[in-house]
Amino acid sequence: MTVPVSFVDTEIQRDLRQLVTAVVNDQVSGDTVRSVMLDTGVDDRVYETLVQSGVHALLIAEDNGGAGAAMADAALVSEVLATRVTPVPYLSAAVIIPTFLQHCEPSSSRDALLHVLAAGTSRATLVYRDAHGSVAKPSGVRSSTDGDRVRLNGVSAHVLDGAGADTLIVVAITDDGMLQAVIVPRDTTGVTVTKTPVLDLTRPLATVMFNDVQVAADAVVASDVVSALTVAKRAALVALSHEAVGGLNALLTLTTAYAKQRLQFGRAIGSFQAVKHRLVDVLIAKEAAQSAAVYASRVFADDDTESSIAAFTAAAYCLPAYVDAALACLQIFGGIGFTWEHDVHLHIKRAKASSLLFGSATHHRRDLAQVLAL
Amino acid sequence: MGGDSERAQLDAALDELCARFDPATTANETFWGAQFDAGLAWVWFPVGAGGLGFRPELQHHVNAAIVARGGSVENRLANILGIGMGAATLVGHGTPEQIARFLRPMFTCEEIWCQLFSEPGAGSDLAALATSAVKDHDQWILNGQKVWNTMAHVAAFGLIVARSDPNASKHAGLTYFILDMASDGVDVRPLYQITGEAEFNEVYLTDVVIPDTNRLGDVGGGWGVAMTTLANERVAIGGNELARGEGIIAQAITAFRALKETGEADPVFEDQLMTHWVAAEVLRLTTLRANSAASGKTPGPEGSTAKLQWAELNKAVSSFTLELLGPAGVTYPRGYTFDRPSEPGLLSTDPHHAFLRSRANSIEGGTSEIMRNILGERVLGLPGEPRVDKDVAWRDVPRN
Numbered sequence: 001m002t003v004p005v006s007f008v009d010t011e012i013q014r015d016l017r018q019l020v021t022a023v024v025n026d027q028v029s030g031d032t033v034r035s036v037m038l039d040t041g042v043d044d045r046v047y048e049t050l051v052q053s054g055v056h057a058l059l060i061a062e063d064n065g066g067a068g069a070a071m072a073d074a075a076l077v078s079e080v081l082a083t084r085v086t087p088v089p090y091l092s093a094a095v096i097i098p099t100f101l102q103h104c105e106p107s108s109s110r111d112a113l114l115h116v117l118a119a120g121t122s123r124a125t126l127v128y129r130d131a132h133g134s135v136a137k138p139s140g141v142r143s144s145t146d147g148d149r150v151r152l153n154g155v156s157a158h159v160l161d162g163a164g165a166d167t168l169i170v171v172a173i174t175d176d177g178m179l180q181a182v183i184v185p186r187d188t189t190g191v192t193v194t195k196t197p198v199l200d201l202t203r204p205l206a207t208v209m210f211n212d213v214q215v216a217a218d219a220v221v222a223s224d225v226v227s228a229l230t231v232a233k234r235a236a237l238v239a240l241s242h243e244a245v246g247g248l249n250a251l252l253t254l255t256t257a258y259a260k261q262r263l264q265f266g267r268a269i270g271s272f273q274a275v276k277h278r279l280v281d282v283l284i285a286k287e288a289a290q291s292a293a294v295y296a297s298r299v300f301a302d303d304d305t306e307s308s309i310a311a312f313t314a315a316a317y318c319l320p321a322y323v324d325a326a327l328a329c330l331q332i333f334g335g336i337g338f339t340w341e342h343d344v345h346l347h348i349k350r351a352k353a354s355s356l357l358f359g360s361a362t363h364h365r366r367d368l369a370q371v372l373a374l
Numbered sequence: 375m376g377g378d379s380e381r382a383q384l385d386a387a388l389d390e391l392c393a394r395f396d397p398a399t400t401a402n403e404t405f406w407g408a409q410f411d412a413g414l415a416w417v418w419f420p421v422g423a424g425g426l427g428f429r430p431e432l433q434h435h436v437n438a439a440i441v442a443r444g445g446s447v448e449n450r451l452a453n454i455l456g457i458g459m460g461a462a463t464l465v466g467h468g469t470p471e472q473i474a475r476f477l478r479p480m481f482t483c484e485e486i487w488c489q490l491f492s493e494p495g496a497g498s499d500l501a502a503l504a505t506s507a508v509k510d511h512d513q514w515i516l517n518g519q520k521v522w523n524t525m526a527h528v529a530a531f532g533l534i535v536a537r538s539d540p541n542a543s544k545h546a547g548l549t550y551f552i553l554d555m556a557s558d559g560v561d562v563r564p565l566y567q568i569t570g571e572a573e574f575n576e577v578y579l580t581d582v583v584i585p586d587t588n589r590l591g592d593v594g595g596g597w598g599v600a601m602t603t604l605a606n607e608r609v610a611i612g613g614n615e616l617a618r619g620e621g622i623i624a625q626a627i628t629a630f631r632a633l634k635e636t637g638e639a640d641p642v643f644e645d646q647l648m649t650h651w652v653a654a655e656v657l658r659l660t661t662l663r664a665n666s667a668a669s670g671k672t673p674g675p676e677g678s679t680a681k682l683q684w685a686e687l688n689k690a691v692s693s694f695t696l697e698l699l700g701p702a703g704v705t706y707p708r709g710y711t712f713d714r715p716s717e718p719g720l721l722s723t724d725p726h727h728a729f730l731r732s733r734a735n736s737i738e739g740g741t742s743e744i745m746r747n748i749l750g751e752r753v754l755g756l757p758g759e760p761r762v763d764k765d766v767a768w769r770d771v772p773r774n
Binding site for chain 2: 006007008252256259260267268270271273276277279280281283284287288289290291292294295313316317362365366368369372374
């Protein structure tokens with residue numbers, strides 16, 4: 001069943017939009033991004049400001065010390081941050097982790113961790129991919145219980161913010177084939193984190209190796225996380241779709257301004273239909289992407305089927321649309337758009353990486369077909 | 375807040391209407407008349423003109439409720455040029471007498487309307503039109519030729535724009551009229567299109583007399599009035615709210631299911647189907663979003679976005695559906711009948727016919743290229759094309 005939703009911002013969302021826009025306007029520019037991305041890939045000062053304002057804990061329930069807000073609220077933060085390709089681990093730490101943990105069965109260790117994350121004193125990321133970074137294949141980490149200890153061995157690649165997080169939530173395959181989640185402080189003996197050379201330097205990835213890593217048995221937060229993992233990936237797709245909307249908005253503004261100001265043949269290039277119509281296609285894509293993303297974040301907590309259909313639809317539309325728009329805008333900028341100093345390549349790299357990070361649009365369409373069972 | 379109280383008043387009006395005239399059993403014409411009298415024809419129109427002065431998006435609620443109670447909203451398509459475009463033009467620019475005379479029978483479909491805008495020499499450049507209107511005391515004499523006139527062969531009235539001052543610049547010299555299609559000198563001829571049908575017509579006007587009381591808006595103010603019609607046209611064409619899976623995509627889904635049954639569906643077809651499905655779903659959501667945000671009485675440029683996407687979706691999906699049909703794709707079961715349909719068929723439910731008919735979707739109501747110009751200039755604020763005919767008397771502008 002489709003769900004009737006309001007496409008208009010709530011009061012909370014208007015406030016959030018204003019708050020995050022102010023942070024981004026004050027602290028993030030193409031120059032700060034270029035500088036950060038050649039260093040750690042994380043703008044700690046900006047993320048600290050976000051944590052101070054509490055938006056990192058929007059998705060954490062009030063009982064666990066968070067704001068108890070909805071996906072539509074957190075996704076809006078993603079959207080505004082993406083307007084300047086802000087290099088912060090919002091996706092990994094504030095969207096994926098809270099969604100994942102809160103879809104695991106409740107436990108005292110889980111709730112204690114959520115409280116710490118809500119307080120903002122710790123940053124966690126989810127380790128669940130195989131050794132090649134596949135999002136679809138089983139985790140590359142195995143666990144075995146040894147008395148009151150749990151031992152972890154294996155490799156997981158493409159760990160979002162793997163080098164910046166101090167806490168790893170590791171999805172591991174147990175001896176009896178279950179998927180469990182284990183809390184592993186990053187400085188535990190036997191954990192090696194290696195930064196991955198990435199296309200999009202604003203979203204750093206790492207490979208994490210576990211070489212006979214031992215943690216206490218109560219570090220296991222959940223013993224069957226298959227469905228929590230599914231929901232967490234869906235949350236990522238919804239947040240990325242909103243990021244695409246933010247990116248499309250920014251590209252449209254930047255490129256339209258340039259098309260009005262750049263003169264060739266004695267006219268602003270935006271007066272030529274070849275340029276004008278290309279920009280209008282970006283406008284149309286932005287409007288359409290916004291509809292898809294907003295619907296997906298609004299119905300995220302609804303029944304699984306509707307939430308999945310909406311998320312796969314949004315991802316299949318918004319993520320390629322952002323790529324196409326970024327490439328079209330580069331063409332409109334011409335030579336200047338091909339330079340490192342220009343901001344358009346920040347969007348191109350972010351867009352392309354986002355469109356592949358959780359499977360490509362082809363995968364999203366395949367998953368959508370499965371849910372729809374046409 | 376106004377929103378909730380409007381909704382409550384609307385529901386009360388709906389209940390009262392349906393209590394007096396059961397939508398399921400009342401003859402359509404009677405029901406539509408009562409609906410008009412109850413102010414539920416166009417809820418955003420003034421009281422007495424078929425409306426209640428409410429927010430326009432509430433109309434979708436009214437339409438859905440009438441359908442849910444077994445009634446019909448088919449008049450909106452059957453008389454789309456009147457109900458979808460003419461009505462708003464009349465309310466925006468008409469005299470109280472015109473509003474009182476024309477709106478009700480328009481809504482009940484007792485009087486079908488057509489639009490007489492385009493001409494052989496004025497398509498995308500509508501303002502270049504040449505049909506002349508010469509004032510003669512309290513009446514006007516029209517001469518010229520109009521084209522692409524949907525429903526003109528069944529219409530009682532036409533919305534017509536003509537040139538009242540050839541010495542003024544092209545936009546300034548136009549005047550808008552209501553034409554009684556039964557007038558002497560009006561010759562409606564079928565214009566057969568690529569489907570073999572003549573849904574459209576050519577209309578030849580020879581010394582046609584229109585009383586000045588049927589002028590809509592000021593002399594020389596025809597362009598502004600026409601803009602109201604066109605803005606509403608784009609919404610009427612593209613702005614229909616659908617349920618998921620409805621519209622053109624339904625044809626592709628049906629064809630895909632048939633392939634599945636015979637074991638001929640493959641992952642490539644499925645992926646292509648899903649690409650179209652996603653486009654259709656996203657357009658559906660965009661229409662919902664645009665309607666929920668609509669506030670003004672004249673639709674904004676977002677109407678152009680929806681119309682443009684709608685046209686492109688119909689063309690792409692209908693072409694893909696023929697591919698899914700396999701060998702049957704080369705057949706044309708209905709045949710080329712050379713008849714004159716009595717209802718407009720923007721979109722067909724027959725996939726073979728839809729493939730051909732949808733080609734017009736990116737031309738009728740403004741070409742996709744003109745739509746992109748409008749969006750680029752009015753929404754993005756990009757500079758316009760150089761206009762060599764600007765500030766030149768119309769009679770001095772080169773034309774075919």
